[in-house]
Amino acid sequence: MRVVITGAGGFVGREICRQLLLRGDDVVGLDVNGGGMSNGIRKIVGELSDPAVRRELLSADFDAVIHLATVPGGAAEIDPAASRGVNVDAMYDLLLEAAERQPGVRVVYASSIAVLGDALPATVDDQTPLSPKMIYAGHKAMMEHAIAMFSNRGMIDGVTVRLPGILARPKGPSGMKSAFMSDIFHALKNGEPFECPVHPDGTIWAQSVITCAENFIRAVHLDSALLPPTRAVTLPAIRISLQDLAAEIASQCGVPVSLVSYNPDLALDAAFARQPLLVTSAAERAGLAHDGNPAILIRNALSLI
Amino acid sequence: MRVVITGAGGFVGREICRQLLLRGDDVVGLDVNGGGMSNGIRKIVGELSDPAVRRELLSADFDAVIHLATVPGGAAEIDPAASRGVNVDAMYDLLLEAAERQPGVRVVYASSIAVLGDALPATVDDQTPLSPKMIYAGHKAMMEHAIAMFSNRGMIDGVTVRLPGILARPKGPSGMKSAFMSDIFHALKNGEPFECPVHPDGTIWAQSVITCAENFIRAVHLDSALLPPTRAVTLPAIRISLQDLAAEIASQCGVPVSLVSYNPDLALDAAFARQPLLVTSAAERAGLAHDGNPAILIRNALSLI
Numbered sequence A, B: 001m002r003v004v005i006t007g008a009g010g011f012v013g014r015e016i017c018r019q020l021l022l023r024g025d026d027v028v029g030l031d032v033n034g035g036g037m038s039n040g041i042r043k044i045v046g047e048l049s050d051p052a053v054r055r056e057l058l059s060a061d062f063d064a065v066i067h068l069a070t071v072p073g074g075a076a077e078i079d080p081a082a083s084r085g086v087n088v089d090a091m092y093d094l095l096l097e098a099a100e101r102q103p104g105v106r107v108v109y110a111s112s113i114a115v116l117g118d119a120l121p122a123t124v125d126d127q128t129p130l131s132p133k134m135i136y137a138g139h140k141a142m143m144e145h146a147i148a149m150f151s152n153r154g155m156i157d158g159v160t161v162r163l164p165g166i167l168a169r170p171k172g173p174s175g176m177k178s179a180f181m182s183d184i185f186h187a188l189k190n191g192e193p194f195e196c197p198v199h200p201d202g203t204i205w206a207q208s209v210i211t212c213a214e215n216f217i218r219a220v221h222l223d224s225a226l227l228p229p230t231r232a233v234t235l236p237a238i239r240i241s242l243q244d245l246a247a248e249i250a251s252q253c254g255v256p257v258s259l260v261s262y263n264p265d266l267a268l269d270a271a272f273a274r275q276p277l278l279v280t281s282a283a284e285r286a287g288l289a290h291d292g293n294p295a296i297l298i299r300n301a302l303s304l305i
Helices: A011-021 A051-057 A073-080 A080-101 A135-152 A175-187 A211-222 A242-253 A266-272 A279-284 A294-303 B011-023 B051-057 B073-078 B080-101 B135-152 B177-191 B207-221 B242-253 B266-272 B281-285 B292-305
Strands: A002-006 A026-031 A043-044 A066-067 A106-111 A154-165 A165-167 A193-197 A205-210 A232-234 A238-241 A261-262 B003-007 B026-031 B042-045 B063-067 B107-112 B157-165 B165-167 B194-196 B203-208 B233-234 B239-240 B261-262
Touching: A002 A011, A011 A026, A011 A211, A026 A051, A026 A242, A026 A266, A026 B194, A026 B261, A043 A051, A043 A106, A043 B203, A051 A080, A051 B063, A066 A211, A073 A080, A073 A135, A073 A175, A080 A106, A080 A135, A080 A154, A106 A135, A135 A154, A135 A232, A135 B003, A135 B051, A135 B135, A154 A211, A154 B063, A165 A175, A165 B107, A175 A193, A175 A205, A175 A242, A175 A261, A175 A266, A193 A242, A193 B135, A205 A211, A205 A242, A205 A294, A211 A294, A211 B242, A232 A279, A238 A242, A238 A294, A242 A261, A242 A294, A266 B242, B003 B011, B011 B026, B011 B207, B042 B051, B051 B080, B063 B207, B073 B080, B073 B177, B080 B135, B080 B157, B107 B135, B107 B207, B135 B157, B135 B233, B165 B177, B165 B207, B165 B292, B177 B266, B177 B292, B194 B242, B203 B207, B203 B242, B203 B292, B207 B292, B233 B281, B239 B242, B239 B292, B242 B261, B242 B292
Parallel strands: A002 A026, A002 A066, A026 A043, A066 A106, A106 A154, A154 A232, A165 A205, A193 A261, B003 B026, B003 B063, B026 B042, B063 B107, B107 B157, B157 B233, B165 B203, B194 B261
Antiparallel strands: A205 A238, B203 B239
């Protein structure tokens, strides 16, 4: 099949492209940065908000769209208008144009657990109300409803997947406020000290990028009758404390866990390291999965860095 | 207090203005049609999507914004781009500008039960997921998240109220697909026959415009700590079948109920006359209410036509 993917040069996009190519799929990728995209895909370099770029992206027949391109959380806080332009306006245009070009096409949309907000109940499940606080999160949540509306009208066949922390991102500025979850992998793999900006007992929801990409490909193929009426599911994730994460990474890398020290930033800790119990029945019914256990999560995450 | 109200010349807006003036409040109203607005308010005539009009609307200090202006359901289906322009883009700009002018201001936003979609469970309550199908409904749902996000950031103090069928609208084209619920009042009050476009056993959720306006004014004053994390509540409503509605109107008007005949339109019946049981605990906790019983609902509705 032919898959159109936006944000193809990003951390998650590259791994999805790698897996799609292994399956023998045709891939048409868009990214603002041509250098990040895999060889073997048709590369389009440009801004999602440029109508001519979207026209080129959708110019040939396609069987599915995976929409990852985004102004991420940290960048959206700094420039809310840029987030609105890309995360709302350009995405809305993309949905309209994909529906016109290929009516009823499967669209898989990367939303985020950030849509839940930061005042979470003791257990988050499929009934937990959305209450976004970050600009990024508000825009992601708005577009979840656009996916549902266009799907209910038969214009697209949409699936929203809400991503937990995806491990382990490359080093360097990503615009993601949650980058510390990945930076700890790089530090320990290199035997370097790491100052963790959240409490040792802080808990995160995590998934390796390998498993995340597998879930996107499952989402391309799943039967939408298995989805809730919102079309949105929170991806299954391993819930792990920072100290347990550190211990398992250190053990797998053969370095002392004492390389990790803690100097919590209260805002970061509140926003990213207070994840409660997580129940993801809707996603599991639709065939999506987490890594299995913490050891596999960390092995998977280490295997790609 | 001073209240800014958009859509002030509309059916609901006029009654809110009347009640605000009775309370002694100052009212600044916006409408595309100057003729519809009450005397006694400061009238601004223009389009919500015109930045200069919004600037004038927000030029003096204010204590609350009631946002009613909308491209309604039927009109939005005909012109989805107009709905996007007013119901999403212009409203988003209005929220940003109100927050900048008067940080933390109370904003009461008129959403609609249409956000729930048309495949409803046997009982609708505060946990029922949103699954909009109409363009209007998708846009209303998107902006519910914008209200929550801006409120969680302290930029505004938002309250979303989802309106059921509001009775009885004036005769004539309103752009509302649910106009039949009001037209039956006008016909029977005038002793004229009425052909009802939904089944006699079809059920609707209804509130009189008097009670609806009271709820908006309560929403201006309520303590937002009483609201759910979404900031959105479905207004309490009387659930009544079309045949019971017809019988009560006929009785109160002293005309034979045989004036009403039924010629169901399947699409209209499915979209507007299959309202299941309704539980509105969140709204009731916040102090919002329905008319009390069907006889009062219909007396209230008849009193203003």
